[in-house]
Amino acid sequence: MTKLDRSIIHRLPIFSALDDAELDDVLSRATSQHVPKGTAVFQQGDDANAFFVLLHGLLKVVKVTAHGQQVLIRFVNPGDIYGIAKALRREDYPATAIAIVDSVTLAWPSDIWDDFITSHPFLALNVMQVMGDRLQEAHTRVKELSTEEVERRVAHTLLRLIAQSGRDMEQGVMIDFPLTQQDLAQASGTTFHSVSRILSAWESAGIVAIGRRKIIVTDVEGLSHVAEQRQTIKDKRRTPSS
Amino acid sequence: MTKLDRSIIHRLPIFSALDDAELDDVLSRATSQHVPKGTAVFQQGDDANAFFVLLHGLLKVVKVTAHGQQVLIRFVNPGDIYGIAKALRREDYPATAIAIVDSVTLAWPSDIWDDFITSHPFLALNVMQVMGDRLQEAHTRVKELSTEEVERRVAHTLLRLIAQSGRDMEQGVMIDFPLTQQDLAQASGTTFHSVSRILSAWESAGIVAIGRRKIIVTDVEGLSHVAEQRQTIKDKRRTPSS
């Protein structure tokens, strides 16, 4: 399983600034593994003995609450680095990574992380940028969850998804992987019941087309409008200075 | 304003791994500035021309929505690095940093960031750990906002605050800075009305003591209990595999 082509990894943004020698060094320590659909690469709470880059397929990262509810943290696309618990000095993974479709991932042992970062300065910058982007997105979600009502949150989630994994089609933009309404609910902080109702309403309004595990946004403009719409006229909250 | 003692900065965790020569280098490029209470160090949307480390005082970082609602992202304690928009390759600050009490901050011009990181490998690791910690916390908040009802969210927020800025007293643990119920609401994703009701109830239950801009947790145990309590018995949601 360790037959890896330098060209494959060279296209990955995270490694883009490395020269050939560095790439070979990096590659030589990696192993690849196949992850069948529905399988976890790692589970929340497991010992964090590796970090990963996804080559093919798609994963979802979920956090499980004390009572078994799942919250979808992020999707992992090919080229993305994930499972970098060691960057936090964590001993265990704070979430679970599950393959949505059959996938292939590269893995490196955790203990080479520090050496990795300190010996390839550009890698550090790239990784930091990735973390920064995620921080941004997480804060945006916090903001949305704090201030927007359900319909608007779902709209924002869907817009983020088509920006990230949308495929253009004749009828509109399609989410390029099997997406359950349950997933969408877990990514938006609501129940799949509410998601179902909302999607039905949007379908009637001609904004989306729904299939089993499939969503096509036929009117991105309209969806954006839903996303930005202030809920009613009830935002007249004062903002006292501290 | 540029009389800086090496010993001051040496105690800051973020610079802990640097030797004296590096410290001098780092320090020589910094300027310090006083930030009166209520003033912003930078505003959301401003050009990100500097990054900072707080020396004294306390800031809050807030994101403002399109409609003027504020969401509290985080408090900045002495020693914390903040405003590192450049790590994200952002041109502007994604949030506003406001002084809660009179504060003093160090500032470095943004354009030395890359040089900073690449020439001090341990600095990169430290910064990455900070970002990782924040990512963790942001995800935790997303999880809480997605699955917990208001009372429990406020409890978790308060617990996080005492862990971060709690001062032990005879009666219990006190939040060591003026904290408005409005702030607490903005940090928990609710309204100050709900916060007020909840705090009143807790005060009756002997869990907290409330003053103007002041909160003392008299029963941390009890608060934790509120925080962990499953809302009722209604968590029997199925968790289908993908």
Add this chain to the structure above:
DNA sequence: CGGTGATTTGAAAATCGTCAAGAACGGTGG
């Protein structure tokens, strides 16, 4: 063609936010 997972919908319940006053507290200036 059965069965399991996914989705849809209705109706009832519940949590929270909204609206509306007031009260309490602290600081300020005369």
Add this chain to the structure above:
DNA sequence: CCACCGTTCTTGACGATTTTCAAATCACCG
């Protein structure tokens, strides 16, 4: 030292969004 003022906090009542509960339909995979 006291009266005034603005901010912060408190509380009740109401309404609305959203979840919960229940049941039924649908679609696809052996």
